[in-house]
Amino acid sequence: MIITRTPFRVSLFGGGTDYPAWYLENGGAVVGTTIDKYCYLSLRKLPPFFEHKHRIVYSKIENVCAPSEIQHPAVRAVMQEHPSDHGIEVHHFSDLPARSGLGSSSAFTVGLINAMRALEGKITSATQLGIEAIRIEQEIIKEKVGSQDQVWAAHGGTNYIEFNHNGRIDVSKLIMRPGNHDILNNHILLFFTGFTRIAETIAVKKIENVKKKASQLNTLHQMAVEAKSILQSKEPQFENIGLMLDDAWQLKRELANGVSNPQIDEIYNAGKAAGALGGKLLGAGGGGFMMFFAPPAAHNKIKAALSNLIHVNCNIGSEGSKVVSYEHYE
Incomplete structure (x- = not known):
């Protein structure tokens, strides 16, 4: 076995x-x-x-x-x-x-x-x-x-x-410097939206749109490079990571129809209103898990605002x- x-x-x-x-x-x-x-x-x-x-x-x-x-x-x-x-x-x-x-x-x-x-x-x-x-x-x-x-x-x-x-x-x-990995870990919140999707359906649309969405993809690439630099710096500005995630989510929504929908937008906006700096729907889009990036002091308020969803504790x-x-x- x-x-x-x-x-x-x-x-x-x-x-x-x-x-x-x-x-x-x-x-x-x-x-x-x-x-x-x-x-x-x-x-x-x-x-x-x-x-x-x-x-x-x-x-x-x-x-x-x-x-x-x-x-x-x-x-x-x-x-x-x-x-x-x-x-x-x-x-x-x-x-x-x-x-x-x-x-x-x-x-x-x-x-x-x-x-x-x-x-x-x-x-x-x-x-x-x-x-x-x-x-x-x-x-x-x-x-x-x-x-x-x-x-x-x-x-x-x-x-x-x-x-x-x-x-x-x-x-x-x-x-990362000692302690910063734990700080990153403590900024991440995961919620299950309650509905799943077949990633390939949306991925096909993204692939078809690659040449049309070159500007967005180049920006997303540069965000990864910048995030690496921030997280490995002496004193990472975690607030900037959250704000960048918000910008990246808006770009991701432009890559293909179906990445988001009114239900997902409602969840995301509720998390932001409760104190999240940013976040994203994980994976290709259309459903699954929503990740929020927020200072620990805001977590209880975010959980209360999204009490209809399943919150999943995790460590990175x-x-x-x-x-x-x-x-x-x-």
Whole structure:
């Protein structure tokens, strides 16, 4: 039995510049962090006593005889890329709902690759995991997704991630003075909007709009660079981070129809009125989790203003995907 634990992420700046259609021509960068909320996957060899060879348990249960019959696209692709003579059983558990803007789909893919390679007796580096998950999602499944979620899930931490014209992805830990990481952590509030969405639907619109929205994407890229500089400075001006997030959210709303809607705007405006400096809807848009950036003194007022939503306590900087249980057997 193998169990992997893979973190979800909160992207702060630069989202949209991580689509290959953009960064292979223009470069891109994001600033953000993983949180202590996780996707768990258990994987084991399935004994040969059943009519089916493979069993996949997530929001559905699939009992199949061949990987090609699996409906879940990531499981089908990963198992076809890692063929096995024996049957496999996969179970998925999660701390937070899927399709909620926290990179859950990529966390699933990264965690499954990690588990399958562990079953083969292989140790996989964070860099390998991220690159392989990007390849699976973008080239094998053909999903219209960016390249940041896979990297967050694999590497973990609070980082500046740079996407280069040649396709290389560089991950740099944000080195902050003692205490500043905790201050950043204590400014972040997460609320579940109560509705989820399919990220790819909105992502397709963003990709189609890349050339039309060059000005916004260039600005979002520069915001990531500036945020890196602020957070690594001797005395970070956290108020500026909040105000920049507000500006970035307004830009993100311009990238495609469906990023926001009247319900989301109402939630965002209520948080701002209660004392948030800024914030954003996490992920591609359309639903999921709203993140607010606010001084701790304003948190209770913001929670009261949004008492109809689920507030999720979290801490930033969690480590990347890891095998938390490994029981070897033949």
